[in-house]
Amino acid sequence: MNARVRGEERRAEIVRAALEVIAERGYRGASLAAVAERVGLTQQGLMHHFPTKDALLVAVLQERDRWDAVPDSRWRVDLLAALVEYNAMRPGIVQTFSALLGESVTDDHPARAFFSERYTRVRASMAEMLRSEYGDRLPNGLTPERTAPLLVAVMDGLQYQWLLDPASVDMPGAFRDFLRLLGERPD
Amino acid sequence: MNARVRGEERRAEIVRAALEVIAERGYRGASLAAVAERVGLTQQGLMHHFPTKDALLVAVLQERDRWDAVPDSRWRVDLLAALVEYNAMRPGIVQTFSALLGESVTDDHPARAFFSERYTRVRASMAEMLRSEYGDRLPNGLTPERTAPLLVAVMDGLQYQWLLDPASVDMPGAFRDFLRLLGERPD
DNA sequence: AACGAAACCTACCAGTCGACAGGTGACCGA
């Protein structure tokens, strides 16, 4: 069993390194050799754990899934603001998945289906959260279903502006501004 | 002079082809050979017009600059909505620059400075537009300067959701929803 | 002590990449 643990630890190390390299170069630009070197392996040593480059990407995306797999019903608007604040302290992770999202809109990208399904899921989750928070009508008159895409868009869009120019963009502050836009909370 | 015209037409053809290939593969994935083939040239023939790959990218970005170089003062919120509607009819262009934006957040990307400066410029332009439309305070209490990043973020974020799943995301509609969020227009 | 699997290696491979060198033909102004 020690062997199994050691193997899984190695896999985790590799995924961590892959996150870094993807942040720096994107997925297409991330070579297996570069990832391998970062964990002190040869490219072929890495391919013992992940038989193809796509297999490694799948592991990276699963890592993301594990990250935001918080029970939907527990989400609240103020927790979302806290998440944005947390993200602002991890530029690396944000950069990885912003780069990946950008690439995914190109044809036949291996991460396309992942992101497509993820957004469908996240929008539904956000709508549910908004409904439990505000009811069927937000203070501004919109429905939760029509607000959810905007909420998601603001989060993503702010990330790009912030990554490109962290000094000029106060990502958490701007997000709180948007929440205020949604309507005063019924505290 | 006929020669000069012919040369510039060729260059324009190449840039157009590059826009397509970048939309399909991203900048890193767009090979000069693929672009060249699309205009019926060899890779070396293309490099007669653009000595390096980066030179081609510069031309592509200048094309974009020319696109949205509309006099700031003439922008109005409703024109912005019309722009989004127009974009919804050109998935290709949207895909090109969404892919480019995504890549640009990676380290040392040749388009990084372009996007960084562009967003600074666009935010200022949007703030100016909002001020001329609403005054120093929006109906919801925010200032134009704090609203501008949100406006830009919504436009970009919606594009990604729309590109990934055009059937589920009504980009122009969602954008109009956001405008309504900003406050009823003082018609 | 023997065995098997897991971990990792060296050695290759064919293909692709951007770029450089140098040539050829067409057109154009003098």
Place this chain on the structure above:
DNA sequence: TCGGTCACCTGTCGACTGGTAGGTTTCGTT
């Protein structure tokens, strides 16, 4: 008609890509 510039070509290069084949070492289990 001549000289030159422009538009393109063929040929070639070294670096790198992901992937395959086939070893060797390490180590826990029996």
